[in-house]
Amino acid sequence: MKLLRNTLLETFxxxxxxxxxxxxxxxxxxxQSAISIRIRxxxxxxxxxxxxxxxxxxxxxxxxxxxxxKARDMLRSARxxxxxxxxxxxxxxxxxxxxxxDAVSSLPGLNLAVALQRFxxxxxxxxxxxxxxxxxxxxxxxxxxxxxxxxxxxxSLSPDLDYVELCAEEHRLYCSTSHPLFDRPAExxxxxxxxxxxxCQRTYDMLVSPDLGLPEPRAVVANMEAMAMLIETGxxxxxxxxxxxxxRVAQGLFRELASPELCWxxxxxxxxxxxxxxxxxxxxxxxxxxxACAAVSYD
Numbered sequence: 001m002k003l004l005r006n007t008l009l010e011t012f013x014x015x016x017x018x019x020x021x022x023x024x025x026x027x028x029x030x031x032q033s034a035i036s037i038r039i040r041x042x043x044x045x046x047x048x049x050x051x052x053x054x055x056x057x058x059x060x061x062x063x064x065x066x067x068x069x070k071a072r073d074m075l076r077s078a079r080x081x082x083x084x085x086x087x088x089x090x091x092x093x094x095x096x097x098x099x100x101x102d103a104v105s106s107l108p109g110l111n112l113a114v115a116l117q118r119f120x121x122x123x124x125x126x127x128x129x130x131x132x133x134x135x136x137x138x139x140x141x142x143x144x145x146x147x148x149x150x151x152x153x154x155x156s157l158s159p160d161l162d163y164v165e166l167c168a169e170e171h172r173l174y175c176s177t178s179h180p181l182f183d184r185p186a187e188x189x190x191x192x193x194x195x196x197x198x199x200c201q202r203t204y205d206m207l208v209s210p211d212l213g214l215p216e217p218r219a220v221v222a223n224m225e226a227m228a229m230l231i232e233t234g235x236x237x238x239x240x241x242x243x244x245x246x247x248r249v250a251q252g253l254f255r256e257l258a259s260p261e262l263c264w265x266x267x268x269x270x271x272x273x274x275x276x277x278x279x280x281x282x283x284x285x286x287x288x289x290x291x292a293c294a295a296v297s298y299d
Contacts, residue, residue: 008042009071011035012050016068020058076146079127080279092124096281099131099138099150103224106243109167110268112151115292119285126281134204134222142273148282151289153266163269164286166293170242171264173257174249178234182255189257200230200238228254239264 011028018024021032028035036053043049050064060068079095104110119126131138131147138150143160157163173194175181181189181197198218219236221227224244230236237257248254270289272282 006075008038008045009075011038012042013068013072013075015039015051015058016060016064016072021053073146092122092126092281092284094126094279094281095129095148096126096285097129097131097147097149098285099133099141099147099152101135101138101152102132103241103244104151104268106246107167107169107241107268108243109169109293110151110289111292111295112289114295115285115289118288118292122284124281132223136204139271142271145273148272148279149285150271151268152271153268154271160274161271162274163271164290165267165269166289167268169266169268171239171266172242172245173237173239173259173262174231174245174254175237175257176232176234176254177252179231179237179255181237181257186258190259191261194237194257194262198236200227200236202227202239 011024014027015021015024015035018027021035024035025032039051046063046067048063049061050067051058051060076095076097082094100112104112116128131141133141135152135154136156138147138152139154139156139158139161141147142150143158151166153169154163175197179197181193184193199216200219200221201217203220203222219230221230224240227238227240228244228248231238231240231254240254245254245256249256270286272286
């Protein structure tokens with residue numbers, strides 16, 4: 001049910017997020033000509049062009065970029081408003097916008113798939129949106145209201161958010177089969193030896209402590225897949241979550257550079273905005289995540 005929505009703005013936001021009319025027709029379930037009419041009607045109402053379309057391709061105009069941001073935020077607020085009113089009839093409805101960092105599906109202590117399964121097994125009319133971003137970006141999106149809940153290894157805690165610790169992620173340092181250290185005896189590997197080789201790290205979480213005397217990272221990445229790819233070249237050593245690296249180690253592609261000082265643990269927490277009154281969907285999802293994590297800890 002749409003209590004406070006605007007079809008023209010919804011069409012415009014979908015077109016902007018799909019990057020043009022062609023993909024948007026599948027997301028909206030209408031033809032490109034119908035989309036064109038709606039965008040034209042929106043531009044007539046606003047008095048300016050929101051996008052350029054034609055042989056040169058699709059792009060938002062300068063005014064269109066601003067209009068998109070405002071329309072997206074307004075539509076999210078409208079969906080939340082609809083949900084809050086409909087929850088008065090005890091319905092679980094509206095948007096549930098969840099933020100996570102990458103590579104959490106195999107994190108053993110989290111069991112996010114089980115939490116989602118618990119949530120979705122209830123009768124509901126919830127529209128799920130899952131965003132993958134860095135802990136810093138997730139924090140900002142929680143504070144601004146773009147997300148309802150986020151799960152990440154938050155290093156800096158915001159006074160605007162509430163945190164519930166869920167589990168820990170173990171990290172180790174790795175090299176690939178083509179790296180000079182792959183066949184080196186374990187007793188020979190220490191900070192002094194490691195300092196001779198280029199290091200790669202994540203932009204948002206420099207896990208390898210500078211106290212170990214290792215060099216500044218020669219490469220930085222935004223996610224685990226990129227980190228693994230650089231390690232696989234044989235040109236870098238780098239830290240990875242133990243659960244993420246495990247399949248590559250089992251296949252003989254990666255080797256853990258085992259040493260007591262080369263082990264790190266990142267606590268994972270669930271964060272929500274402190275000031276907001278949580279809707280039923282948010283409350284249920286938080287309960288399901290905590291229950292899924294508790295079930296893992298008892299196994």
